[in-house]
Amino acid sequence: MLRLERLRADHAPALLAFEHENREYFARSISDRGDAYFEEFASLHRARLAEQDAGVCHFHVVVDDHGELVGRVNLVDVEEGDAELGYRIGERAAGRGMATAAVEEVCRLAATAYRLSTLTAYTTLDNVASMTVLGRNGFTVVGEAGVGGRPGLRYRRRLGAEPGGR
Ligand SMILES: CC(C)(COP(=O)(O)OP(=O)(O)OC[C@H]1O[C@@H](n2cnc3c(N)ncnc32)[C@H](O)[C@@H]1OP(=O)(O)O)[C@@H](O)C(=O)NCCC(=O)NCCS
Numbered sequence: 001m002l003r004l005e006r007l008r009a010d011h012a013p014a015l016l017a018f019e020h021e022n023r024e025y026f027a028r029s030i031s032d033r034g035d036a037y038f039e040e041f042a043s044l045h046r047a048r049l050a051e052q053d054a055g056v057c058h059f060h061v062v063v064d065d066h067g068e069l070v071g072r073v074n075l076v077d078v079e080e081g082d083a084e085l086g087y088r089i090g091e092r093a094a095g096r097g098m099a100t101a102a103v104e105e106v107c108r109l110a111a112t113a114y115r116l117s118t119l120t121a122y123t124t125l126d127n128v129a130s131m132t133v134l135g136r137n138g139f140t141v142v143g144e145a146g147v148g149g150r151p152g153l154r155y156r157r158r159l160g161a162e163p164g165g166r
Pocket residue numbers: 025026029030086087088089090093094095096097098099100101122123124127128129130132133
């Protein structure tokens with residue numbers, strides 16, 4: 001149904017097209033990236049790859065059955081066995097379980113390839129789809145948090161435990 005590809009230099013054109021196409025769609029539920037992100041995309045992409053090489057982050061694109069880039073799922077700020085999870089799925093692929101499956105797969109990678117023991121995630125209170133994705137993947141609410149200036153929740157999942165476990 002989908003596969004995750006670790007971010008590479010040659011993903012840049014498809015990723016930029018994906019972000020352009022979905023800019024308004026994403027801005028309905030999360031902070032807009034701002035014009036500078038699009039204007040400086042090439043250098044930002046190189047900086048992301050450098051961070052990834054340093055082991056601070058693990059970035060992935062989500063690719064569907066047809067080889068199309070339909071989303072991204074990232075682990076950032078790797079520190080002491082934990083990382084922050086973030087994800088976005090484009091409008092054309094929405095509501096088909098893509099985010100749920102991509103998060104499931106990145107949790108598997110986090111535990112096995114990246115040797116992490118916990119993941120942390122944040123979502124605003126009005127992002128029902130995102131809360132559903134986290135809940136279905138065994139994340140539980142551990143507190144309140146401001147997310148982009150809006151009220152939100154902080155979630156955590158211990159890896160190695162089955163979804164639904166603690
Ligand atoms: C949140 C997001 C990742 C969900 O992606 P997706 O691939 O559509 O998610 P799934 O198909 O796995 O859906 C999860 C569930 O939420 C439901 N859902 C989707 N959009 C919804 C909405 N606007 N309101 C309520 N439920 C919604 C889905 O129907 C699904 O439930 P179902 O299987 O019972 O139908 C996607 O909408 C997105 O990228 N949004 C912008 C970025 C973002 O919010 N990222 C998360 C920040 S923490």
